[in-house]
Structures are given as structure tokens and as C-alpha cells.
Amino acid sequence: MPAATPTPERPALTVDGLHVTVGRGRTEAVRDVSFTVRAGEAVGLVGESGSGKTLTCRSVLGLLAPGVAVSAGRISLGDTALTGLDERAWQQVRGSRLGAVFQDPGSYLNPSLTVGRQLAEPLRTRHRLSRTEARRRAVELFASVGLRDPETVHDRYPHELSGGMLQRVLIAIAVSGEPELLVADEATTALDTVVQAEVLDLLDRLRAERGLALLLVTHDLAVVAEVSDRLLVFYAGEIVEDGPTAEVVAAPAHPYTEALLRVASLGDRGRRELAVIPGRPPEPGTAGPGCRFAPRCAYATDVCSAGPVALAPVAPAPVPGDHRRAVRCLRAAELALQGAATPDRTEVPA
Amino acid sequence: MTVTTEAPTAARPTTAPAGARLSIRGLDVSYRRGEQVLSGVDLDARAGEILGVIGETGSGKTTLARAVVGLAPVTGGRITVDGEDRTALRGRALREARRAGTVQYMFQDPLRSLDPDLTVSRLVGEPLAVARIPKEEREGRVATALDQVGLDRALAGRTPGRLSGGQRQRVALARAIVTRPRLLLADEPVSALDASNRNHVLRLLDRLRHELGLAVVVISHDLDSLAGVADRIAVLYRGRVVEEGPAEAVLTEPLHPYSALLAASAPSLDPAHRADLALLRSPAARPPAASGCAFAHRCPFADADCAPRPAAVRPHPGRSAACHHAPDWRGRLAR
Amino acid sequence: MSAVRTVARQPVAKAALAALALVALLAVFGGRLAPLDPLAQDTAHILQGPGGAHLLGTDYLGRDVLSRLLAGTGLSVVAAVEAVGAAMLLGVLPGIASVRFAPALTWVSLRAVDALMTLPFTLFAIAAVGVLGNGLHQAMLALGVLLAPLFFRVTRAAALGLDRAQYVEAAELMGAGRLHILRIHVWRKVLPTVAVTTAHALATSLLTVASLTFLGIGVQPPAPTWGGMLASDLGFLAQQPWAPALPAALIMFTVGALNLLADAVRDADPADHPADQAPDQAPDGTASGQGAGTPDRSTDAPKEKADARRHAHA
Numbered sequence: 001m002p003a004a005t006p007t008p009e010r011p012a013l014t015v016d017g018l019h020v021t022v023g024r025g026r027t028e029a030v031r032d033v034s035f036t037v038r039a040g041e042a043v044g045l046v047g048e049s050g051s052g053k054t055l056t057c058r059s060v061l062g063l064l065a066p067g068v069a070v071s072a073g074r075i076s077l078g079d080t081a082l083t084g085l086d087e088r089a090w091q092q093v094r095g096s097r098l099g100a101v102f103q104d105p106g107s108y109l110n111p112s113l114t115v116g117r118q119l120a121e122p123l124r125t126r127h128r129l130s131r132t133e134a135r136r137r138a139v140e141l142f143a144s145v146g147l148r149d150p151e152t153v154h155d156r157y158p159h160e161l162s163g164g165m166l167q168r169v170l171i172a173i174a175v176s177g178e179p180e181l182l183v184a185d186e187a188t189t190a191l192d193t194v195v196q197a198e199v200l201d202l203l204d205r206l207r208a209e210r211g212l213a214l215l216l217v218t219h220d221l222a223v224v225a226e227v228s229d230r231l232l233v234f235y236a237g238e239i240v241e242d243g244p245t246a247e248v249v250a251a252p253a254h255p256y257t258e259a260l261l262r263v264a265s266l267g268d269r270g271r272r273e274l275a276v277i278p279g280r281p282p283e284p285g286t287a288g289p290g291c292r293f294a295p296r297c298a299y300a301t302d303v304c305s306a307g308p309v310a311l312a313p314v315a316p317a318p319v320p321g322d323h324r325r326a327v328r329c330l331r332a333a334e335l336a337l338q339g340a341a342t343p344d345r346t347e348v349p350a
Numbered sequence: 351m352t353v354t355t356e357a358p359t360a361a362r363p364t365t366a367p368a369g370a371r372l373s374i375r376g377l378d379v380s381y382r383r384g385e386q387v388l389s390g391v392d393l394d395a396r397a398g399e400i401l402g403v404i405g406e407t408g409s410g411k412t413t414l415a416r417a418v419v420g421l422a423p424v425t426g427g428r429i430t431v432d433g434e435d436r437t438a439l440r441g442r443a444l445r446e447a448r449r450a451g452t453v454q455y456m457f458q459d460p461l462r463s464l465d466p467d468l469t470v471s472r473l474v475g476e477p478l479a480v481a482r483i484p485k486e487e488r489e490g491r492v493a494t495a496l497d498q499v500g501l502d503r504a505l506a507g508r509t510p511g512r513l514s515g516g517q518r519q520r521v522a523l524a525r526a527i528v529t530r531p532r533l534l535l536a537d538e539p540v541s542a543l544d545a546s547n548r549n550h551v552l553r554l555l556d557r558l559r560h561e562l563g564l565a566v567v568v569i570s571h572d573l574d575s576l577a578g579v580a581d582r583i584a585v586l587y588r589g590r591v592v593e594e595g596p597a598e599a600v601l602t603e604p605l606h607p608y609s610a611l612l613a614a615s616a617p618s619l620d621p622a623h624r625a626d627l628a629l630l631r632s633p634a635a636r637p638p639a640a641s642g643c644a645f646a647h648r649c650p651f652a653d654a655d656c657a658p659r660p661a662a663v664r665p666h667p668g669r670s671a672a673c674h675h676a677p678d679w680r681g682r683l684a685r
Numbered sequence: 686m687s688a689v690r691t692v693a694r695q696p697v698a699k700a701a702l703a704a705l706a707l708v709a710l711l712a713v714f715g716g717r718l719a720p721l722d723p724l725a726q727d728t729a730h731i732l733q734g735p736g737g738a739h740l741l742g743t744d745y746l747g748r749d750v751l752s753r754l755l756a757g758t759g760l761s762v763v764a765a766v767e768a769v770g771a772a773m774l775l776g777v778l779p780g781i782a783s784v785r786f787a788p789a790l791t792w793v794s795l796r797a798v799d800a801l802m803t804l805p806f807t808l809f810a811i812a813a814v815g816v817l818g819n820g821l822h823q824a825m826l827a828l829g830v831l832l833a834p835l836f837f838r839v840t841r842a843a844a845l846g847l848d849r850a851q852y853v854e855a856a857e858l859m860g861a862g863r864l865h866i867l868r869i870h871v872w873r874k875v876l877p878t879v880a881v882t883t884a885h886a887l888a889t890s891l892l893t894v895a896s897l898t899f900l901g902i903g904v905q906p907p908a909p910t911w912g913g914m915l916a917s918d919l920g921f922l923a924q925q926p927w928a929p930a931l932p933a934a935l936i937m938f939t940v941g942a943l944n945l946l947a948d949a950v951r952d953a954d955p956a957d958h959p960a961d962q963a964p965d966q967a968p969d970g971t972a973s974g975q976g977a978g979t980p981d982r983s984t985d986a987p988k989e990k991a992d993a994r995r996h997a998h999a
Contacts, residue, residue, distance in 0.1 A: 048544050048546065049515075049544055162407070162408075163407065192406035192407055192571050193406070193571060193572060193573055193612055193615045193616055194406060194611055194612060194615045195406070196615065196617075197614075197615035197616075197617070197627060198615075198631075200617070201624070201627075219544045219545070220545070220617070221545065222574070222616070222617035222618075223617050225617065225619055226617040226618060226619070249619060259546075260545070263545040263546045263549055264545050264574075265574075265577075265578065266617070266618065266619050269577045269597075269598055269601040269602050269613075270577070270598050271578065271579070271581075271597065271598065272578055273553075274549035274552055274553050274556075274578045274579065275549060276546050276547075276549045276550045276553065277546040280514075340619055419858055421854070421858070444860075445860045445862070446860065447860075448857075448858055448859060448860030449859065449860035450860075451859070451860075455858055457851055457854075457855060459851070462850070462851040462852070463851040463852055463854075463855045464852060464855075465852040465869070465870050467873050467874070468869070476856065476859060476861075476869070477859040479865075480856070480859045480860055480861040480862075480865060481859075481860065
């Protein structure tokens with residue numbers, strides 16, 4: 001935890017018992033998801049497509065598609081309850097206290113306005129700044145997100161900028177309202193490797209400098225493993241593992257986490273047999289009563305599918321009463337799962 | 351009087367190593383005059399080999415593959431497949447060559463390259479239908495192709511919209527191998543897939559090149575999707591090959607500063623790698639130079655020596671890098 | 686074809702198709718179904734109300750209205766179909782082909798089409814009839830020429846979008862010829878657009894036949910058509926105010942059915958029609974997994990098509 005948190009007791013974001021249903025049949029796509037993000041903390045939500053990570057993130061942002069609804073649970077930003085806000089209240093929260101960046105930055109910008117104007121306008125209305133003052137602030141913000149030559153960028157139109165630059169512009173817009181929480185939903189997925197690393201560095205820096213709470217949603221375990229303090233592994237709408245990133249990656253407690261790590265093959269640059277996870281996740285609403293991963297799990301026994309499996313603290317806890325790690329697996333205690341290989345250094349500096 | 355007409359075979363580049371299925375020599379491509387997308391590209395791919403081509407957006411990697419199948423305006427150089435010149439093909443000859451299906455190009459996004467109204471069996475059978483292969487034979491070959499890519503035959507009646515991303519990619523792959531090609535160019539075949547599906551498709555490519563004796567060129571911006579399967583990797587930067595060599599060597603001991611930056615930028619669990627990354631990034635931005643080394647403007651090691659265009663140096667057999675400082679940049683990194 | 690099947694499943698389309706089938710039956714058998722000779726003048730019963738020997742009454746010459754309506758169906762419908770057929774012939778194929786025209790030819794054809802579109806239907810028909818002689822076929826050919834730009838523009842727009850489609854490029858890479866690409870890839874996408882345009886054009890020409898007959902152009906007086914009857918009935922409004930309602934109702938009935946059908950064809954996108962997606966739909970994770978929560982990539986395809994179609998209508 002690099003950044004000092006002013007009030008560690010009160011998290012920036014609290015999600016408690018979140019349930020999300022989809023469609024007319026009210027199929028449960030997210031079930032009983034609870035977690036917190038403290039100021040200055042980066043939490044990563046990871047899982048395959050359809051695992052519920054994106055729906056969880058959209059619930060936090062109040063951006064659920066029509067037909068998708070939060071059916072139970074509470075989401076609060078600081079002391080403000082977000083569940084049940086009307087659209088006007090949402091817009092106020094989203095503009096200032098909650099920032100978000102998404103996968104395709106180009107589609108969130110107006111193509112017919114310069115990017116500087118799109119950043120400066122909200123600044124002007126919110127802080128009643130003069131035109132020149134707003135411009136100065138916008139240029140400052142652009143510089144702070146690592147855009148080179150921010151004066152020039154200010155007067156560019158979105159189509160004149162590369163994907164990486166657009167993502168930086170969106171980050172500048174997202175942090176311009178001094179938010180408490182920044183949500184990055186697959187924000188680096190479409191970027192080139194070099195640019196992705198730069199943007200991840202930027203997010204990490206913003207978190208440290210501004211004490212931002214960071215919620216990273218991605219299907220790429222390598223990305224969250226690198227920048228998040230805490231990792232939540234989603235599978236079929238449930239959290240299956242929750243714990244400090246380094247610990248989870250080094251010694252996963254859930255077979256699904258182990259499989260994800262094996263598939264991601266972090267830092268392994270040699271030729272090898274690539275791992276796959278057999279089978280597919282269950283469709284929402286079709287999961288059996290027991291562990292939802294059991295049909296694809298190499299360690300599953302009959303008990304696994306028999307009844308509901310609770311998200312329980314990893315036993316034995318490293319410190320008695322330490323609930324920092326939790327796992328939804330009946331056999332967690334008896335399995336010795338393989339973590340990511342000890343980081344082998346990329347031989348760059350020889 | 352002796353009239354020497356140059357036979358087409360005599361024009362074959364002598365530099366191509368024996369057994370090179372795809373051989374590219376001095377390839378230049380430009381869509382607009384004065385704007386070269388590819389410049390002086392040399393590459394080889396052998397049968398049964400996977401060649402990874404890695405580069406960022408705009409590096410020309412897609413254009414490279416499109417040039418091989420005749421979809422990009424080649425302004426110079428030569429592309430041969432099994433010794434046969436592909437750049438000279440026009441009109442009927444080009445169409446005949448395409449119908450033979452020896453060279454296949456897999457588009458990046460199967461959702462766009464597969465007609466949304468056609469069923470899987472018609473999509474996979476289309477190249478055969480175009481080549482006027484009788485229906486009975488077609489059906490058998492389509493079924494075989496579906497088996498080879500591990501697609502359930504029960505899906506044959508579905509349209510692409512009703513398949514998952516991984517399944518669609520496999521349909522595209524089945525369509526590519528149904529003509530029994532000798533060279534397969536796959537453009538970002540896994541960039542839209544999650545890790546498990548990605549590995550699935552990569553394993554398929556790995557298996558198929560052995561089974562079918564294919565030469566495979568996999569184009570990707572993502573190093574991780576090449577690391578596990580590619581035998582050799584070529585790094586493309588602003589239209590030029592800056593480094594080429596055995597995959598593991600290029601990724602772990604890069605000779606070119608750009609390859610090193612790429613390799614170090616991939617997410618890693620090792621906190622120390624960020625320090626390396628900082629050393630490889632250019633401290634200040636400069637506008638790209640019109641001539642000389644293409645990477646100089648972003649290179650922390652660039653100096654006056656980098657003004658002329660670097661020739662490829664070959665410090666080890668099978669490896670090459672186009673960098674004036676290939677021998678010494680690493681030493682300066684340690685400072 | 687799945688699009689046709691999907692359309693036929695919609696209740697609105699079913700009703701419209703039934704109505705059009707009835708009109709078609711009348712067009713073919715109307716003359717034989719007529720209880721009396723549509724041309725026979727019953728001078729003893731001029732402008733008579735419904736009832737008695739004449740079920741729907743008689744016109745100003747004592748001719749049986751019911752018989753004239755039935756017998757007139759054929760001529761009215763055939764004329765409309767003729768006009769639209771000519772328009773399609775002149776519009777659809779050049780429209781698709783124009784995508785591959787040389788730039789100069791494209792420019793010329795587009796300007797020619799623009800010029801044609803500025804001409805008013807009725808005046809052009811009058812002029813054509815003046816040159817070619819007064820006859821239904823001449824008038825309908827003229828109408829067809831004027832309707833052709835509609836088809837040309839619509840198919841060109843649809844084909845333009847498709848020409849840049851990647852699956853067309855993929856087919857070219859297989860060595861496919863133009864004909865294969867047109868037949869397999871382009872035609873299916875253009876067809877719904879053409880169907881909508883056809884329905885609208887049929888309705889337009891049916892009404893134009895009526896107004897031309899009203900002016901005495903095209904149809905020679907004794908032959909009954911819906912438009913002709915409407916025209917003559919309007920002359921005797923004082924005696925029989927309800928009489929024009931009968932042919933008018935038939936015209937409205939047919940045009941309405943065509944418009945409903947056209948709407949049904951436009952709305953029926955086989956890809957996003959729920960009934961088309963069987964319960965076994967469930968594509969695995971990567972496609973539908975995100976559920977309705979995220980803009981799913983798999984929905985892009987129908988959207989693109991809808992866009993292309995909207996573009997075509999613009």
C-alpha cells in the first residue's frame with residue numbers, strides 16, 4: 001500500500017451484497033458481490049467475459065443497460081449511497097466524485113470539438129473559471145497525464161490523436177473533477193504493449209499522487225497483477241477468490257485462479273505447451289446448486305456440486321482472525337495449488 | 351546471335367534460404383506517393399514454421415500480410431511463395447492463384463470477415479465453391495476442416511452472430527485451411543479473445559502447421575500471444591524490420607532498443623522490471639526524422655551516429671538487428 | 686430465404702400478404718367474377734343506388750359499379766406492376782453495378798439520376814404519351830423511367846456499403862468473381878432494401894395510374910380502372926356523394942397493405958428477430974457473456990446492417 005490513506009476506516013467505495021439481474025426472466029448475472037476499495041488502493045476485478053466483473057463495475061457507475069438492474073445490495077461512495085440515486089444525482093456524482101475510463105476512448109469524445117475544449121468546458125461550468133483560466137487548467141491536466149506538448153494537444157480533434165493519447169485525454173477528463181474513485185474498465189485492453197505499460201504507470205502514479213481509489217476491470221490477469229493491491233477473481237457472477245494480489249498470485253487458493261494464472265503464463269517467454277481451461281462457464285441462470293466451477297475443475301469431487309459453497313476466509317489464516325483472503329472452494333484447505341512462477345527477470349539490462 | 355530472355359526462375363532471389371516457403375525481399379509499399387508504409391522489408395518463413403510479426407499500431411504489420419495476398423500496393427521488392435512470384439500476378443492469373451488457395455489470409459475480426467447471413471458450413475465451404483469443387487467433395491472437406499479446428503459439427507448450421515468469439519475465430523481458421531494452403535497469414539488472430547480462448551487458437555495454429563506442413567505468419571501487437579508459439583519473431587517499427595531472430599532470444603535478449611522496450615512493457619510480476627522500463631523509454635520526445643533510423647526519435651541511446659539508415663547487423667547466426675548501437679546500447683543502459 | 690420467412694411470421698405482414706393475395710386474385714379473376722358486363726350500359730338505371738339488380742349501384746352511363754370495380758382491378762394492378770418492373774430493371778442492376786463504375790461514369794450516371802428525379806410524374810407521363818402515343822403501356826413506361834432513380838439510389842447506397850465490407854474482400858481473396866459476390870454476399874443484403882422500395886413504388890404507381898386515368902391519359906375511356914372510376918364518379922358528386930368512396934377504398938386497401946408489408950420487411954432483420962434465435966442460442970462466454978450490461982460485440986453485425994439500410998434510405 002504505497003499511498004497513505006487519511007481515513008483507512010471508511011473506504012472510498014463499498015459494495016455490499018450486490019445482486020444484478022438481466023432480462024425479463026430476471027436471470028441472476030451477479031450474485032452476492034461484496035468488496036471495498038480504500039483511498040489510494042487499487043483493486044482489480046478479473047475474470048473471463050461473462051464473469052460478472054463488468055456488470056459489477058457498471059453497477060458502481062450506474063451505467064447498466066436497459067433490462068439490467070441491481071436487484072439487491074448496497075453500493076456507497078464514501079458516505080453517499082449510490083443505489084437508488086435518480087439520474088440527476090447520478091450525473092453529479094459521475095461528473096465529480098466518480099471518474100471512469102473505458103476500452104474505446106475515441107467513442108467517448110465528441111469528434112467535432114477539440115479535446116481541450118471537452119476538458120475545459122466542464123471545468124468552466126463547475127468551477128466558474130474564465131476561458132483563459134480553464135485553458136490553463138486543461139493544459140496543466142494534460143501535462144499531468146503525461147501528454148507531451150499539452151498546448152498543442154489542447155487544440156487537436158480526437159481523430160488527430162492516437163489511441164494512447166486519447167486514453168490519456170479521457171483520464172485527464174476523468175480526474176479533472178477530483179474524483180474519489182477512478183474506474184478503469186478494460187482501459188488498456190486495446191492499446192499497444194508499450195502504450196499500455198505507460199497508461200498503467202500513469203494510473204498507478206495518479207493513485208499515489210492523488211490518493212485515488214482505483215477499480216481496474218480486465219480480463220487480463222497480467223495487467224491487474226502488475227498494478228493492483230488487491231485482486232478479486234470473478235467466475236460465473238460470483239467472487240471466487242479475494243485477497244492481496246501478491247499472495248493470490250504466488251499461492252492461489254481457488255482452482256479457477258490457478259487455471260487463470262496458468263493460462264496467462266506470466267513472464268514466461270519460452271516456447272511451451274500453452275494451457276487452456278477446458279469447457280465453458282455456465283450461462284447465467286443455468287448454474288447448478290454447488291460450486292459453479294466444478295464442471296471445469298480438475299480437483300472437483302461429488303461434494304463440490306452438491307450444495308452452495310460460501311466465500312470463506314482462507315484457512316489457516318496467516319494471522320489469526322485475519323480475513324484478508326477469502327475463497328469459494330470446499331477443498332481450498334487441502335489443495336496445494338500452483339502459483340505463478342517466481343518472476344524470471346526479462347534480461348533487458350543484461 | 352544469342353538472345354537471352356531471362357527466365358522467370360532466374361529472377362528468383364538468390365538470397366532466399368533453401369526451403370523458405372515465403373520469401374520477401376526489399377518490399378516497399380505505399381498507399382500515397384511519398385508515404386511509405388513498408389520500406390525495404392526482408393523476411394522468410396519456412397514450411398512448418400511459425401513466424402511472429404510484432405509491431406504497434408501503424409507499424410505496417412497488417413499491410414505486410416495484405417501485400418503478400420495482393421491487397422496492398424507494392425511499389426518495390428519481391429514476394430515469392432515456393433519460388434513463385436506473387437507480386438507480378440494480375441487479373442486472371444491472380445484469380446486463378448487465389449482459387450488454388452495455397453496462400454490464405456485470416457482477417458483480424460471474424461465478425462466482419464464472415465458474412466453474417468451465411469451458415470458455418472457455407473462460410474467454410476465458400477473457397478471450395480468458388481474453386482468449383484463438386485458439392486459432395488466439398489461437404490467432406492468442410493467436415494474435415496471443422497474437425498481439424500475442433501469445432502462441433504453441430505454448429506455447422508449456425509450463423510456467425512450465434513457463435514462465441516473463440517468459435518468464430520475457429521470458423522475463420524477452418525475456412526483458411528479448407529483449401530489445404532501452404533502459407534497462412536493470420537492477422538491478430540487472438541487479440542479479441544480472453545487468455546484461455548487465445549491459447550486455444552494458438553495451440554490450434556501450432557498443431558496445424560505440423561499436421562499440414564504449413565508456414566504460418568502470426569501478426570500481433572501482443573508479445574504474450576507470440577511468446578508461446580512463434581519459432582522466430584520479426585519486430586516491425588514504422589514500416590521497417592528492426593530486429594529478427596529466434597522468438598525466445600528476441601524476447602529475452604533483444605538486440606534492438608525498440609524490441610527491448612516492447613519486451614519490458616509487457617506486464618510482469620517482477621517489480622524490478624519497471625526500473626528497466628524507465629531506462630528504455632526516451633527521456634524527451636522528438637519529432638520522427640524523415641530519414642535515418644526509424645526509432646531514433648524515441649530511442650534513449652540515439653545520437654549523431656543514428657542519422658544514416660542502419661543496416662542489419664548479424665551478431666549471432668540467425669539473428670539480425672537494424673541498429674547502429676546494437677553492440678553497445680546495453681552497456682550504456684547499465685550506467 | 687430466412688428474411689422472407691421471418692417477414693412472413695409477423696402478424697402484420699400476414700394480414701398484408703392476405704390482403705395482397707386477395708387483390709391479386711381479383712386482378713386475375715376479377716373480370717370473370719363480375720356479375721354483369723362492365724361495359725354494358727343499362728340506360729334505364731342511371732346513377733342508381735345500391736340494391737336490386739346492381740349490388741353497388743350504377744354509374745352515369747348505367748354501368749354496374751361492382752362489375753367495373755372487379756374488372757378494373759386487373760388493368761390497375763398490371764399497370765402498376767409494369768411501371769415498377771420497368772423501374773427495377775432500369776434501377777436495380779445499374780445501381781449495384783455503379784459501385785464498380787469508373788469515376789467519370791459514376792458522376793454522369795448520378796447526375797442523370799438527379800435530373801430524372803426533378804421531373805414531376807404527371808407532366809412527364811403526359812409528355813411521354815404525347816410522343817409515344819396515348820396508351821397505358823407508354824404511360825407506365827414513362828412512370829417506370831421516373832421511378833428508376835429511386836431504385837438506383839437505394840441499391841447503390843446499399844451496394845456501396847457492402848463493397849467495402851470485409852467479407853466481400855475475403856471472397857475476392859478466394860478468387861471469387863463479381864457474379865459470385867453479387868449472388869452470395871450482396872444480393873441478400875440489398876434485397877430487403879429493394880423490397881421496401883418496391884412496395885412503396887407499387888403504391889406510388891397505383892396512385893399515379895389513378896391520377897393519370899383521372900386526366901384521361903393512358904387508359905382508353907370505356908375500359909374500367911379504379912382511377913378512371915374515381916375520376917368519373919367525382920363528376921356526379923351532387924347526385925351520388927358516396928360513389929367515389931368505393932374505388933377510393935380499394936386503392937387505399939391495396940396501398941395500405943403494400944405499405945404495411947414494406948414496413949414489415951424493413952423491420953424484419955433476421956439477425957435480431959427474437960424468434961429466429963432459438964432457445965439453444967447461448968453462445969459461450971466471449972459472445973454473449975457480458976450479458977446486456979455491455980455493448981456486446983456480437984450485436985455489431987445487425988447494427989451495421991441496420992445502419993447500411995438506414996443509409997440506403999437517406
